[in-house]
Amino acid sequence: MRWKNCLLGTAGLIVGVAVTVLCWTSRARAVDFLSDESYEKPTADVQVADPIEPFNRAMFKVNDKVYLWMIEPVATGYSKVLPADIRGCIGNFFYNLGEPVRSVNCLLQGRVRDAGRTLGRFFLNSICGVFGLADPAGHEFDIAPVYASFGETLSVWGLGDGFYLVVPLLGPSTLRDFSGTVVDGAAMATYSPWNDDGLTSATVQGAKTVNHTSLHLGEYVEIKSMSFDSYVAFRNGYYQMRSKQYDHSNTSR
Template identity: 65%
Template sequence: MQPKPIFALLLRCCLMLCVSFLIGGGNAAANDFLSDDAYANGETAQVADPIEPVNRAIFTLNDKFYIWVLDPVATGYSKVLPADIRGCIGNFFYNLGEPVRSVNCLLQGRFRDSGLVLSRFALNTICGVFGLADTAAHEFAIPPISATLGETLATWGIGDGFYVVAPLLGPSTVRDLTGTVVDSLAMASYYPWSDDELSPYTLTGVNTVNRTSLHLGEYDQLKSLSFDPYIAFRNGYFQMRSKTRNHSQTK
């Protein structure tokens, strides 16, 4: 296999992960992160935003991309495939990331979690038909476990740097963006379609559209509830990150 240009791999990272940061998860609109005051003593206040004008410009570009391209395509896609099938497709792509999550758990000293993640991967790959079904959660009571390189770097004492909004990727920090890119490159290195030049982009596009289709309306709802969407998404990112890490630490 000939090595792919780094630009092509980074593009794949952007396409795979843009939705997760753009729409921010299932219960975003229900959380109280529309005001900076709510974060006066929280994590948001601890991370500087020195390039806010640049971040706002990129946020606007991401917003246009979502509204003009991603949302219409995902809406049409959702009308063709039932939610159950789209859920299975989402499970398949999530399952492919389990080896990387297991390594991150190991690097964070979460040895039990690392073993559980590998167990999930084995169970869902074998019993869940290559991950189409989350058999580990439904039949063996092993729920999904979050672990990213950004969390690993935080565990090692590496600071956030500053807040950034990356093209397509959306809200992040210098540390977390680095972790996101490295995690994605690691996943791409063992994907079963990595020897083909066209399939990676096609399937990455399917994953992106599929994930968006499972969260239709949430992005617009959050924007409509906030006076300044940029601040709302910035605060929302840090709140979700804090919840994820707190949950991991209490397991």
């Protein structure tokens, strides 16, 4: 199956490069969400590049229905079957699988120390934590998790956001960040143990989503209930969350 993984990785790279070009051409029109000036105003006044808002709102509604009618009910039943500790271990396993990709992104961003820390976490948790089910790197060795994605790498390289994008089944993103997600996913596919066929991969991704949701039940509905326009609230919330992630990464450079 090695040739399939290579094809998948190549396809992901092509998509990433194509979207990166689009992000570059729209950089001059995009708002710099990483600057301090972008956050001097209240959250409701945050300016975002959203030229395809009708499409994004339609996808937001689709994702909302899928979550409320499918994912959350399944996750609720799932949470009643498995204790929180076991679900936490499953979440640790999936997170640990992404550590090699995070390490590479750290190197691409010039964060050599973080690259070593991330790779160290991967080996410690894979060996001492039983394939990543536990987190001895964090609990016993005090090595905190490090955030890094290819979307952030593109940002460090000077590429703009492009524009805001709500991806079906995935949620809020930007043109640049979604391209990074595609490349990161293709990179993980080259060494993930369940990429022999599409059905198995989709099943595993579905299980990962349900497990994650089961650990955060009620949060989505609570956020929606506190906002007059849920679409705008989640759009601004996405940018604030990403800004905090990027700012935290910048402090380690």
